[in-house]
Amino acid sequence: MLTVLSQLEIEIVSERTKFGLNGAIKSGHLPGIVPLGYKKDNNKKTVIDETTKDIVIRIFNMYLEGKSYQQISNTLNKEKVLAPKHWRDTTIMKIIYNKVYMGDYEKGKSNSKNTLVYMNVVEPIISRAMWNEAQHQKDKNQRSYTRDRVYIFFQKLKCPKCRRIMKCKGSGGTKKKYMYYNCEHCKTYYREDKIEECLQSFILELVEYDMAVKKYFLPILADKKETKTENFTLIK
Template sequence: MEEERKVAGIYIRVSTEDQAREGFSLGEQEEKLKQLCDYKGYEVYKVYCDAGISAKDMEHRPKFQEMLKDMKDGKINYIVAYKLDRVTRSVRDLEELISQLEKYNTYLVCDRDDVNTSTANGRFFVRMLTVLSQLEIEIVSERTKFGLNGAIKSGHLPGQVALGFKKDGNRKTIIDPATAPIVKRVFDLYLQGKTFLQISNIFNEEKVLNKNWKDTHIERIINNRLYMGDYEMYKRLKEWKNVEPVIYMNVVDPIIPRYIWEECQAQKIINQRTYTRDRVYTFFQKLKCPHCGKIMKCKGSGGKKRKYVYYNCEDCHENIRESYVEEEFKKLLVNY
């Protein structure tokens, strides 16, 4: 009876330079695995290499996905790796992988971990190794979060320093006497009834900090809880991934009293309720800047030119008249 061919796909991966220094370099993995295949009598079909990619999941590793496709196409029936954590560190992904291996009569062999999924004991051993590997990742993650929480509570904040603050010699966030008065003035002007745009125009006329102030700059200052002493983490992730922000209270000395910040938030809600558009912008939120691709804002002329409506890109300073857009849109409809 003819012996079944054992065709192997060698999978190698490194995610960081540290792994390469610890003996997990791509070259060393490939050399040792080719020796293993030669010893076991495996025919090497291809070497699949994911360089600088984490084992967090299987979906975002292009060469790993290519290897799985070759397995499904019957081109390989063995997957050979240096260690199990080169393949996956996720219990969920491992269960899915073992299911795929069984479906396509393919086996996983790991040199350093003495893994072989061709037996029930081998599959059990693989699951145990992955559980321990994931436990290690979660422990490290918890320690990292604990250390970050402690740093934030002591005033060592990550990221760029907000206007009005600076870092001292110990990298702690403290009030900057040179710029803090600008922040106080923003809040004062807003409570006096000035809009974001009006405040930015005042600062541009006075050449405050010699920068080009925009209404969005003023809005960010008004919304920043740090100015009353609180640090808000994951604020942007709330919009992108629906992750609730974490608020650390009283981590830095406040530039403004807490009641001032809260009054400004209340005033902002009032302004939003009372604001109504007195123009109709046909292409509102529908036009992108031809240079940078950013959604263009609506802009209307005043005085005698009040009838003219424009769409503006804040970054590229591109202005497009609505009448021009209408003409081009009509041409498209006619030619469609």
């Protein structure tokens, strides 16, 4: 009986806090750390911080220009923006993801199912259109990023001089992302796009061959597999 009672009490309390929290959020009193570009006023209400809001706008603008999280954080560190604050790519990423900049508050983690979005609870810094555009940009940037990071010829190239398997290397630079292959023995480097150019006709042939296999041979193989399963069932 006692446990049931205290359980009930706990539920009532949490219900009350939930209600209180809901009301607080709806009136612009956001819980947690104040995001960049905002501050708390005397009533603990989240309001725009005129001294930092332009940084947020600039970050969104740079991102929409196609700059990566890393490039943006590098720029801000170089200019000592809000120094001694150290900008990281993840800091920028969190800003771009944060719905607060278009005025909404998101409760719960963005990948869990239990998220709740309170719309128009604070004054926006970024327009809805611009925020949504940034999310599209995210897909674009991510696609080109993953494409850049794939070594097409991983473990497939032999050094022209000594025939050893060549190793893959990224340029590491922030401006141009070239992939290199190098032979540690001969100390030679080859740029991936140059190799691709040299091997273009060969690659095209391979792709054509691959497509032919998929089109003509795989269906036959799939058929055979089915027949096998049928036989197996019969025997059983």
